[in-house]
Amino acid sequence: MNDVILVQRTVPGSKERDNIRKLAELKELAFAAGYNVLDSIVQQHHPDRRYHVGKGKAEEIAGHVAELYPSKVIFLNPLTITQIYNLSELCQCEVIDKFQLILEIFATRATTSRSKLQVELAKLEYELPRARKLVSLLKQEERPGFMGMGGYEDSYEQDLKKRISRIRKELKNTIRSSATRRESRHEQGFSLISLAGYTNAGKSTLFNTLVSENVESMDMLFTTLSPTTRSININGRRAMLTDTVGFIEDLPHFLVDAFRSTLEDVFLSDIILLVVDASDPIDVMRKKLAVSHDIFWKQLENAVIITVFNKVDLVSPADLEAKINALRYLCPNPVIVSAKESIALDKLKETIYSNLPEWKRFTISLPNSDKGMSVLSWLMEQGIVHSTDYGDTITLDVEASDSVVEKAKKFVQNLLED
């Protein structure tokens, strides 16, 4: 019962390659949601108010539904509630659009309480503008409410609004706690690195390779929904690497809003590894990079972007060079790797290391006492101790962040004053 028919309405004069790519992406999304695509129907047409596609095409879709018995018809284009209602009536089958499909995928993948709340918020945000129309459409056939006096038209909308504000409040608390967590990680000497990029670019595979772990990664869209964070060591510097949800073209604003707390893990990082699938055709790569830049626009706080061209084992070197040259304006700090084949990961680590927030190298003398030893162990945790010379005093050659240097100097001053 998981068969579906896909429908795409293309704008007259639009690029055919783009339309083909968008339909292929919808197919992958349907696959990610666990559907089996029976057929896909495309029409070049200006949007129709009643059926979105032309009336004749809508009847053709109904004919296909009667013949193939799919459980759903999925439209690539966003549908109004009236169009969904009319199409469902005509086809006698559930009709959804791409955004509802994305919400379905998110709902099945949400595992943490935060992602469950985010999915619920996204669903409610999607439903809200449609609520009033939906009730009035249903009222055409029967009058709801006690004795058919209606009355819950507004209350349904009010109910949605109340639920939205309740979830927002709950999410705000989780955002606050994750912001505090980030600050404390910075204080503990951890730099923050995030993996970002279009969905199915290989972020989770790169994450697994870098941290030598086994986070679920599949050849499927939206495998990662909740951010996973692990600690890694980059040439002695400790960092937190976060794997996050992938981006997608035309990501609806309510979904971006709902997943803001997840995306904030990316926005507030020190370094963003923008992962790109190098095996994609050049115009697809360009589109995907532009989508990523669009999402980053005005959101980043001093983050350095490193563009990681992944899956290079699937591309010839000449082809890759041509792609990087053509996309140079969208690719800050390009590095080419293959996460699956572990190609050029050292080069990636070097680039990460050279872009980490600057640490100062300084020499400090500590009293050779219990208190001095506790400062030494604290410095070993917070920074990199290059050399230790034990004598009457302990002389250290340390590399650490500004705040750690200040703290250490103040601590030594206090010890001497005592």
Add this chain to the structure above:
Amino acid sequence: MLDTIIAVDISGRHYENDRYFMVSAAVALSYSEGNIRGIEGIHVIPFSSTKPPEITDVVHMIEESVEGIGIKGTVVAERGDMFNQPEDMVKQMFRVDFKYPESMAEKLGIEFAHHVSLSSRNLLMKQEVRES
């Protein structure tokens, strides 16, 4: 290697005081690896019309302000400025290389041009009031 883009923005495409008083600002920016490295030049031109601007008028205003800079580079303007027409169609209307913004550097360039055109228009309007 540094690339050059010329970000253009037009302010005042609305009817006000019996006319459309528009200011087109072109800002030439050098950038590499997605980051703006410097501002190479700015050129601002005012236009006045009694009729609302059409896409050909917009193309004319952009080209004229770009020519004034005297620096070669890809012209970047917002999709909305070009009546949301497809990029391929708009490209053919220009004598110079044209594209819509994609990277953050290009978007930042347009934001810069927007502030230049808006503040220049405000200044010119104030000047007019003072002179009259």
